Amino acid sequence: MGKLADILAKLSADPSTATLQTAGNASLSSISASTTCTHDSIALTAANTEYSLVIPTNCKKISFRTVQADGKTPGGDILYAFVTGKVDHPTLYEHMLLDGGAVYSESNLSLSSKTLYVAGITAGDIVLLEMWT
DSSP, X not given: OOHHHHHHHHHHXXXXXXXXXXXXHHHHHTOOOOOOXXXXXXXXXXXXXXXXXXXXXXXXXXXXXXXXXXXXXXXXXXXXXXXXXXXXXXXXXXXXXXXXXXXXXXXXXXXXXXXXXXXXXXXXXXXXEEEEO
């Protein structure tokens, strides 16, 4: 059973406050804090071309955004996906769009063997990434 199912089973059997606290503490103890930050970048040399970056094993949080080549000015829109072949010849609903200047950020992850695929609308932009393991 999954952790949530285990907790629900315990609550059904004994819905006391002590049981709730014990189950909650057990769940929290299984969560490990992120300790290592990795910064990386993807140069989008050509527009509408797929580029990729392997996400570090046990990645718990990832954030990315686009900037222009100067590294300071917000870049253009990008298409992104976690499956190859979805961003350079996009089909509706197989990718996501990140508006230029926006930041994608997702936490509470447990990723391994994942790759981020991106394609820029504007050639020359750079995708800046921050990944926590």
